[in-house]
Amino acid sequence: MLYALKIATRYLTANKAQTALLVSGVAVGVFIFIFMSALIGGLAEFILSRTVGDISHITIEAETADPALLISPAGHVLVVAERGRARTATLADAATWLPLIEGVPGVRAVSPQITGAGFLARGAQVAQVSVTGVEPGRESAILDLAGYMVAGDVRLGAGLIVLGRDLADDLNLSIGQTLRLQSANGVTAALTLSGIFKTGNGSMDSARAFVSLSTARPLYAMPQGVTRIEIKLDDLNAADATALRIRALTGLDAVPWTDGAEQLMEALNAQAQTGYFLKTFALITIVIGVASALLLSTYRRRPEIGIMRAMGAGRGFVIFVFVTQGALIGLMGGIMGAALGYLALLPFPSRDAFEPGTLPMDITQGSYGLAITLTVIGAILASILPARSAARVDPVTAIGQ
Amino acid sequence: MSALLEVHELFKTYGTGEAATRVLRGLSLCLEAGEMAALLGASGSGKSTLLTILGTLMKPTSGSYEMLGQDMIAADDKALTDFRNAHIGFVFQFHNLLPDFTALENVIFPTAVREGRETPAARARGRDLLSRMGLADRIEFPSANLSGGQKQRVAVARALMNSPELVLADEPTGNLDRDSANQVMDLMGQINREEGTTFLISTHDEKIAGFCRRQIIVGDGGVTG
Ligand SMILES: Nc1ncnc2c1ncn2[C@@H]1O[C@H](COP(=O)(O)OP(=O)(O)OP(=O)(O)O)[C@@H](O)[C@H]1O
Numbered sequence: 001m002l003y004a005l006k007i008a009t010r011y012l013t014a015n016k017a018q019t020a021l022l023v024s025g026v027a028v029g030v031f032i033f034i035f036m037s038a039l040i041g042g043l044a045e046f047i048l049s050r051t052v053g054d055i056s057h058i059t060i061e062a063e064t065a066d067p068a069l070l071i072s073p074a075g076h077v078l079v080v081a082e083r084g085r086a087r088t089a090t091l092a093d094a095a096t097w098l099p100l101i102e103g104v105p106g107v108r109a110v111s112p113q114i115t116g117a118g119f120l121a122r123g124a125q126v127a128q129v130s131v132t133g134v135e136p137g138r139e140s141a142i143l144d145l146a147g148y149m150v151a152g153d154v155r156l157g158a159g160l161i162v163l164g165r166d167l168a169d170d171l172n173l174s175i176g177q178t179l180r181l182q183s184a185n186g187v188t189a190a191l192t193l194s195g196i197f198k199t200g201n202g203s204m205d206s207a208r209a210f211v212s213l214s215t216a217r218p219l220y221a222m223p224q225g226v227t228r229i230e231i232k233l234d235d236l237n238a239a240d241a242t243a244l245r246i247r248a249l250t251g252l253d254a255v256p257w258t259d260g261a262e263q264l265m266e267a268l269n270a271q272a273q274t275g276y277f278l279k280t281f282a283l284i285t286i287v288i289g290v291a292s293a294l295l296l297s298t299y300r301r302r303p304e305i306g307i308m309r310a311m312g313a314g315r316g317f318v319i320f321v322f323v324t325q326g327a328l329i330g331l332m333g334g335i336m337g338a339a340l341g342y343l344a345l346l347p348f349p350s351r352d353a354f355e356p357g358t359l360p361m362d363i364t365q366g367s368y369g370l371a372i373t374l375t376v377i378g379a380i381l382a383s384i385l386p387a388r389s390a391a392r393v394d395p396v397t398a399i400g401q
Numbered sequence: 402m403s404a405l406l407e408v409h410e411l412f413k414t415y416g417t418g419e420a421a422t423r424v425l426r427g428l429s430l431c432l433e434a435g436e437m438a439a440l441l442g443a444s445g446s447g448k449s450t451l452l453t454i455l456g457t458l459m460k461p462t463s464g465s466y467e468m469l470g471q472d473m474i475a476a477d478d479k480a481l482t483d484f485r486n487a488h489i490g491f492v493f494q495f496h497n498l499l500p501d502f503t504a505l506e507n508v509i510f511p512t513a514v515r516e517g518r519e520t521p522a523a524r525a526r527g528r529d530l531l532s533r534m535g536l537a538d539r540i541e542f543p544s545a546n547l548s549g550g551q552k553q554r555v556a557v558a559r560a561l562m563n564s565p566e567l568v569l570a571d572e573p574t575g576n577l578d579r580d581s582a583n584q585v586m587d588l589m590g591q592i593n594r595e596e597g598t599t600f601l602i603s604t605h606d607e608k609i610a611g612f613c614r615r616q617i618i619v620g621d622g623g624v625t626g
């Protein structure tokens with residue numbers, strides 16, 4: 001149908017101003033589509049990185065040991081409670097699980113930890129603190145501790161402790177000074193302040209202390225095992241599936257971050273819905289614009305359509321001429337809008353460098369291909385009604401003899 | 402001579418009920434191959450109606466129509482479209498050309514739409530036809546910029562493009578001056594003599610009708626002379 005294509009392009013070029021206006025209108029719709037995609041996508045990325053970027057994506061916590069249940073032959077439930085069992089349950093054989101978990105696809109980092117409460121004392125000053133014992137070398141596996149350091153070194157080792165800025169200030173501590181840490185188990189250790197971090201998160205900066213795993217073991221009476229395994233993923237959206245996988249693989253109670261984050265997910269969903277809504281309207285505007293312009297064109301060209309039909313052009317040919325016009329308008333407007341959208345998004349900082357006060361636009365989430373495809377499909381659909389009305393033109397009345 | 406087409410007992414009524422206009426009331430007509438006929442009659446007598454039916458652009462209310470041995474009443478839209486393309490050429494009074502195309506593009510339309518593209522052979526024949534119409538210097542001219550007489554000559558060239566057996570012309574010289582009208586009629590007469598193409602030309606003008614060997618007069622819903 002090369003010939004129908006020729007006639008369609010001739011019709012479009014015959015009235016350049018009108019075609020340019022129509023294509024620009026389509027391009028504006030596509031631009032809005034792309035802008036919304038980049039904004040909603042970037043915003044979601046931004047919110048997620050701010051809220052879950054620094055936390056564990058999947059967490060395995062030691063189960064608080066439930067008393068074992070025994071069922072008697074008669075069907076009575078008997079509870080067997082062990083006496084003298086330590087309050088802190090442990091993931092005793094964590095060491096065997098770690099390589100397995102690290103091998104799960106999508107897992108970026110694994111951090112075995114011993115967590116507990118304690119008191120920090122420096123002279124007469126005392127502060128309550130939540131202690132995390134991490135493996136040296138994995139300090140920044142979950143929380144980007146290295147990135148938040150404001151003094152000293154992130155590297156943990158025997159007898160070293162890293163504190164938040166507010167906590168260090170409260171205790172008037174500076175790097176190299178010594179302090180005492182008393183664990184909730186009643187064990188005391190003398191530690192040297194080796195690093196100070198500032199995350200901007202108040203409770204983190206004023207009540208968290210990091211020590212090495214080996215420092216934490218005697219404090220919490222755990223010669224082996226850990227209390228918690230934190231896992232960071234390449235894609236935080238894969239947390240649910242990956243948690244299921246780890247659970248199946250290890251039998252451990254792997255909990256994805258999405259558990260308990262329903263409100264956040266709802267907010268993100270609502271935001272995405274708003275985006276779909278606006279994008280749908282942009283598409284509807286394109287469809288209506290193309291349909292009305294082509295309808296006008298078929299009306300204006302009725303005598304010509306009549307002539308073509310009299311000369312032996314079939315209805316299919318006429319339909320093809322007008323649908324092709326719609327497709328060409330969609331394609332040109334789509335490409336133009338996508339190019340404009342890309343250019344408009346270029347000045348925005350990349351998603352790793354969002355600056356406060358600017359829109360968190362993500363140029364990589366512009367959905368350019370989708371925008372062009374949907375626009376071409378929309379424009380073709382929009383041209384079906386005008387094309388059919390063109391094909392139904394009665395040559396006799398159109399020629400008006 | 403053999404019969405090119407034959408219509409029998411044609412009836413055509415526009416509208417229904419009170420507003421019904423019974424234009425053709427049992428019209429019968431036979432055209433021989435190679436004829437050059439003028440269609441005369443008062444305004445409103447049904448000349449255009451008859452040409453439209455003969456051109457298969459409209460079906461009569463009743464009656465029979467056979468052309469080249471084929472039943473034109475029973476044929477569907479698709480068959481009639483192909484039939485027109487191959488066997489019938491049209492010249493109208495107004496709105497003859499596609500204004501966004503050149504004279505040559507207009508002339509070769511009937512061939513291009515059949516073949517799906519503009520072939521070099523079609524272009525060559527189009528050029529040849531335009532030259533015969535005295536338009537050798539207007540071949541690549543935008544048709545919108547042609548004069549009225551030039552437009553009608555382009556339309557005649559286009560009507561001849563697929564070498565049809567029949568050319569139907571509805572007042573082809575209706576809005577031309579005397580010289581242009583004579584030129585168009587001369588050209589059609591020449592084609593008729595040289596190629597044996599049958600022409601049926603409606604007109605109000607006795608002088609134009611004088612170019613034709615046969616005069617068909619429409620009146621009272623039928624042929625009166
Ligand atoms: N589509 C239509 N609907 C209703 N009436 C029509 C229609 N077309 C034609 N008529 C009527 O049919 C009659 C014949 O019209 P037609 O156009 O065939 O006459 P004509 O002989 O070509 O006239 P003219 O010489 O003025 O061109 C006229 O009375 C006209 O008003």
Ligand SMILES: [Mg+2]
Pocket residue numbers: 401448449450571
């Ligand atoms: Mg008429």
